[in-house]
Amino acid sequence: MDIRIENLTKTYGNLNAVDHMNLSINDGELVGLLGPSGCGKSTTLFMLSGLTTPTEGKIYFGDKDVTSIPPEDREIGLVFQNYALYPHMTVEDNITFPLINRGMKKAQAREEAFEIAKVVKIEQYMKRRPSELSGGQQQRVAIARALVKKPQVLLLDEPLSNLDAKLRVATREEIRRIQQEVKITTIFVTHDQEEAMSISDRIAVMKEGVLQQYEVPQTMYLNPANTFVANFLGMPEINNIEIDVKGGVISADGNILRKGASLADGHYKAGIRPESFYVDENGAALEVSNIRMTGRDLLLFTKLGSTDVRVLVHSYMQIGVGDKLGVSVRDEHILVFDDKEVLIGRF
Amino acid sequence: MDKKSFKGYLYLLPSIIIMVCFTLYPLVRAIIMSFLGDYSIINDSYNSIGFENYKALFSDPDFGKSLINTAIYVVCVVPASIILSLLFAVLINSCKKLKALFQTIYFLPYVTSVIAIGIVWRWMFNSNYGLINYVLSIFGVEPIQWLNLPEYAMPALIIFAIWKSMAFNILIFLAGLQTIPEDLYRAARIDSTPRLRVFTRITVPSLAPMIVYSSVIGMIGAFKVYNEVFSLFQGKAGPANSAMTIVYYIYDKFYNSYKYGVAAAGSVVLFLIILALTQIQLKVTGGRKK
Numbered sequence: 001m002d003i004r005i006e007n008l009t010k011t012y013g014n015l016n017a018v019d020h021m022n023l024s025i026n027d028g029e030l031v032g033l034l035g036p037s038g039c040g041k042s043t044t045l046f047m048l049s050g051l052t053t054p055t056e057g058k059i060y061f062g063d064k065d066v067t068s069i070p071p072e073d074r075e076i077g078l079v080f081q082n083y084a085l086y087p088h089m090t091v092e093d094n095i096t097f098p099l100i101n102r103g104m105k106k107a108q109a110r111e112e113a114f115e116i117a118k119v120v121k122i123e124q125y126m127k128r129r130p131s132e133l134s135g136g137q138q139q140r141v142a143i144a145r146a147l148v149k150k151p152q153v154l155l156l157d158e159p160l161s162n163l164d165a166k167l168r169v170a171t172r173e174e175i176r177r178i179q180q181e182v183k184i185t186t187i188f189v190t191h192d193q194e195e196a197m198s199i200s201d202r203i204a205v206m207k208e209g210v211l212q213q214y215e216v217p218q219t220m221y222l223n224p225a226n227t228f229v230a231n232f233l234g235m236p237e238i239n240n241i242e243i244d245v246k247g248g249v250i251s252a253d254g255n256i257l258r259k260g261a262s263l264a265d266g267h268y269k270a271g272i273r274p275e276s277f278y279v280d281e282n283g284a285a286l287e288v289s290n291i292r293m294t295g296r297d298l299l300l301f302t303k304l305g306s307t308d309v310r311v312l313v314h315s316y317m318q319i320g321v322g323d324k325l326g327v328s329v330r331d332e333h334i335l336v337f338d339d340k341e342v343l344i345g346r347f
Numbered sequence: 348m349d350k351k352s353f354k355g356y357l358y359l360l361p362s363i364i365i366m367v368c369f370t371l372y373p374l375v376r377a378i379i380m381s382f383l384g385d386y387s388i389i390n391d392s393y394n395s396i397g398f399e400n401y402k403a404l405f406s407d408p409d410f411g412k413s414l415i416n417t418a419i420y421v422v423c424v425v426p427a428s429i430i431l432s433l434l435f436a437v438l439i440n441s442c443k444k445l446k447a448l449f450q451t452i453y454f455l456p457y458v459t460s461v462i463a464i465g466i467v468w469r470w471m472f473n474s475n476y477g478l479i480n481y482v483l484s485i486f487g488v489e490p491i492q493w494l495n496l497p498e499y500a501m502p503a504l505i506i507f508a509i510w511k512s513m514a515f516n517i518l519i520f521l522a523g524l525q526t527i528p529e530d531l532y533r534a535a536r537i538d539s540t541p542r543l544r545v546f547t548r549i550t551v552p553s554l555a556p557m558i559v560y561s562s563v564i565g566m567i568g569a570f571k572v573y574n575e576v577f578s579l580f581q582g583k584a585g586p587a588n589s590a591m592t593i594v595y596y597i598y599d600k601f602y603n604s605y606k607y608g609v610a611a612a613g614s615v616v617l618f619l620i621i622l623a624l625t626q627i628q629l630k631v632t633g634g635r636k637k
Contacts, residue, residue, distance in 0.1 A: 051533055072539035084530035088552040097548075098538035145538070 001061050001075075001152035001185050002027050003048070008057035010043050010209075017043045019209035020057070025187065025202075030179050032196035033189045034232070035206035041189045042157055044206070048187060049078045049155050061152060074153075077146030077184075081158040083138045085130040091117075091141050092126040098149045116148045120178055136167045140174070147182060154179070156188035160195060172199050193233045197221065205229050227341040230271045236299055238271040239309045243336070250334060250347060253305020255284035257329050261347040268344070269337045274299065274312040276333035283328035286311065288321055300325065374618075380611035388607050400612035409588060410613065413596040419501060420592060421569040424508045429561055431509065432516030437550060439517070440524045450521060457514035465578025468507050469494065472579075500585035508575050512568070516561050523557035524550070563628045570621055573598060593617050 003025040010018040018040040025031050033041040046052035048059060050071030058067050066074050085094050092113055099109040117123040120140040130138055139159065146154060159175060160168045176199040179186045190196050196203045197217040205212040205220070205228075213225035224230035230238050241252050246265050250258040257272075275297075286302035286309065293299075293315060300311040302325065311327060319325065332346040380386055384395035404410050439449045456464060471478045472493035480490045493503040527550065535545050551558070573594035576584055584591040584599070591599075593613065601610035 049537065051536070071537050076537065078534070078537045080530045080534060082528070082530060084528065084534040086531065086534075086549060088555070089548075097540070101538055101540045101544065149538075
């Protein structure tokens with residue numbers, strides 16, 4: 001089911017929780033709504049579900065305007081952040097509940113519940129209560145309950161936030177697998193950029209109710225629309241520096257970073273990702289003030305002139321605190337922003 | 348006993364003394380008293396030791412009637428009050444704007460003196476000018492002699508008691524309703540659950556602990572019913588003792604007939620009934636938790 005959001009707005013008092021949002025989602029896509037808490041991503045999800053009524057704007061499922069259709073008639077499945085499983089019912093009763101509500105016979109409902117339970121791999125827990133399951137298993141039950149009525153759209157609110165780190169990675173792969181297996185248009189809300197990038201077909205980044213960028217993860221990471229997106233994506237975070245351009249030469253605090261850039265003379269804001277640096281004896285010399293071992297990489301805390309800069313190098317590199325390191329920036333890895341913090345280009 | 352726990356017991360001492368004086372000692376005395384024939388509370392004298400009082404108790408038709416009345420009272424008041432309170436609590440809870448107002452109104456009976464309430468209800472039950480007979484007359488029902496005829500005394504008492512006990516139950520259920528996560532109702536909505544099914548499959552099971560609690564407290568309280576009888580029938584047990592309950596019987600034997608031993612025997616019987624009930628309920632609720 002294609003989804004189209006037009007001018008969607010939700011106002012609470014004077015606050016625009018969601019501000020004139022436009023978005024199109026193709027059938028079968030997995031879209032991540034990403035942003036810090038309070039950015040309006042959950043509000044958007046709840047408006048898609050119908051539990052929240054928009055102040056303004058339209059939502060289309062396919063060609064049908066569903067803006068004023070109540071949630072029970074929207075053919076959606078919704079998975080809540082805390083799963084909202086019915087605690088006094090068994091897993092099976094939880095999953096058959098929506099079917100029996102729609103008048104399905106118990107025997108058939110059970111069969112269908114078993115089918116979907118196999119997809120999410122919880123068929124051996126059918127007789128248990130939610131409290132007897134782990135967080136990850138409860139999550140699967142919630143997804144099964146959402147999918148059992150064969151909805152056109154699956155909505156997930158912070159599906160992984162209640163899981164521990166290891167389970168989170170496994171579960172997000174599961175969500176991707178289930179989504180591909182059922183071939184259902186899926187929208188999920190997250191504040192975790194890594195989560196969003198790893199499984200989404202496209203990501204919508206929001207800030208203070210306004211959609212910042214809607215892109216394929218890789219494109220978004222390489223070409224963030226503005227400094228907010230650039231800072232929100234990537235861990236460790238991007239380095240924000242000030243640059244001066246004169247005659248095509250980009251320099252920061254007197255350290256030359258690039259020559260021959262086709263950029264008008266002036267002062268700019270720029271972003272360089274920690275992994276965009278490479279060791280180069282002829283490059284700018286940085287003094288290492290601190291080192292963090294992260295496993296695959298060493299994260300070096302250094303200073304470029306007066307600006308703090310984080311640099312990632314391979315973990316087999318022998319380097320100590322106080323050492324000097326010459327670095328250059330990979331081609332097309334300096335992100336330059338204008339005075340409105342919008343991306344001009346990569347240099 | 349080490350020094351630390353000695354200090355601990357010292358802190359408990361005041362409440363232990365109070366409990367021993369006002370609960371344990373009277374309990375033991377009552378049990379002893381129930382085995383003393385013709386006991387006099389004034390000079391502490393008695394004629395015999397044995398089951399004389401219990402024989403008198405069980406051969407007294409009034410005590411038999413009080414047992415039956417109390418049983419009818421418990422069986423009618425507790426379930427009816429819980430069912431009605433549950434419905435009212437859900438209604439009050441769904442009315443977001445006037446919730447606080449209704450909550451206060453429905454709680455008033457709990458904080459008002461039973462005697463005062465009794466006077467109001469006596470007026471309501473009045474066969475000539477009462478509100479209840481007036482409402483019934485709209486539906487063509489002849490005036491009922493609520494408080495003057497023996498056959499209507501128990502129904503009047505039960506209606507009065509249900510109304511009065513609802514206050515506490517509504518409070519408990521309203522508190523319980525607050526603890527049900529809003530997301531459960533949202534999920535039910537997404538799952539297109541009919542309203543009645545939301546109530547029976549989500550609200551009621553979520554309130555199960557409160558319902559069990561209310562029925563335990565309500566049942567124990569109902570077995571000890573006395574105030575309601577006293578206030579509704581102005582210190583009597585209804586016309587021709589038709590609304591005699593166990594506690595009223597005990598009171599009557601003690602203060603009006605000066606049969607202290609029989610009164611003590613009656614309270615021991617009531618004690619055993621409540622003890623047995625509590626044990627059963629503890630078993631049932633304990634089993635639920637597992």
